[in-house]
Amino acid sequence: MAILPPRLRRLAPDRLRDDPRLRALAVGLGAIPPRRMHSEQDMQVLLGCVSEAQRVVEVGVYEGASALLLCRTLPAHAELHLIDPFGAHPDALPAGWGATEWATRRTIARALSERGSQAVQVHWHVALSAPVASTWSQPLDAVFIDGDHSEAGCELDWCCWRGFVRPGGHVVFHDARADQPGGRGLPGPTAVVSRNFRQGKAPGWVIAAEADRTVAVCRST
Numbered sequence: 001m002a003i004l005p006p007r008l009r010r011l012a013p014d015r016l017r018d019d020p021r022l023r024a025l026a027v028g029l030g031a032i033p034p035r036r037m038h039s040e041q042d043m044q045v046l047l048g049c050v051s052e053a054q055r056v057v058e059v060g061v062y063e064g065a066s067a068l069l070l071c072r073t074l075p076a077h078a079e080l081h082l083i084d085p086f087g088a089h090p091d092a093l094p095a096g097w098g099a100t101e102w103a104t105r106r107t108i109a110r111a112l113s114e115r116g117s118q119a120v121q122v123h124w125h126v127a128l129s130a131p132v133a134s135t136w137s138q139p140l141d142a143v144f145i146d147g148d149h150s151e152a153g154c155e156l157d158w159c160c161w162r163g164f165v166r167p168g169g170h171v172v173f174h175d176a177r178a179d180q181p182g183g184r185g186l187p188g189p190t191a192v193v194s195r196n197f198r199q200g201k202a203p204g205w206v207i208a209a210e211a212d213r214t215v216a217v218c219r220s221t
């Protein structure tokens with residue numbers, strides 16, 4: 001199905017535009033793109049960390065907009081682990097929003113078919129991130145934390161995943177710059193980034209890049 005022109009989509013009232021079941025159908029069939037949750041600047045920070053990555057985790061996939069860009073940017077055959085329990089999560093999404101596994105999987109499958117034999121290897125984990133981390137063992141080049149946006153949830157993701165990132169690898173936080181001039185974000189991720197990296201509570205990690213709502217930190221040792 002062809003993508004509906006943005007002009008036409010803008011005519012839909014918010015009630016229709018945000019309806020999870022309608023969105024799932026339209027996104028799954030490819031009639032509308034996954035909802036974009038990030039700016040160009042956000043994506044430059046994220047994609048700048050993964051251009052040579054061989055194994056990446058994304059925590060919080062939603063409709064797949066950022067996963068789509070990762071699928072298009074990661075080197076051929078790199079592993080991309082996508083973690084999301086799907087459904088409604090008040091600490092992760094505005095009230096009434098929620099993504100559907102079926103629709104997001106279809107979006108990602110289309111992105112993989114664009115790259116043919118050069119496609120990345122996607123691994124799905126339909127679960128909360130902490131239980132996935134609790135059975136994890138492989139080294140990672142990058143982790144994108146964009147799931148639970150409460151302070152406790154974001155800190156938990158940081159604590160669960162940081163130990164798997166190899167020296168020189170990155171953790172990227174979205175919605176983490178509400179306290180910076182010109183920056184945007186939410187209180188939870190902003191507090192986690194501020195405490196750990198601006199106030200020096202995470203020795204061995206330094207801020208490598210940041211813009212708009214996104215902060216990338218690099219493991220130096």
Ligand SMILES: C[S@@+](CC[C@H](N)C(=O)[O-])C[C@H]1O[C@@H](n2cnc3c(N)ncnc32)[C@H](O)[C@@H]1O
Pocket residue numbers: 035036037038059060061062063064065066067083084085086087088089091092093099127128129130146147148153
């Ligand atoms: C802001 S959206 C992710 C947006 C996506 N990264 C993008 O840019 O298109 C947050 C997602 O996190 C998921 N989520 C909430 N808590 C989570 C957790 N503990 N672990 C993994 N995913 C979680 C929600 O289901 C939701 O789909």
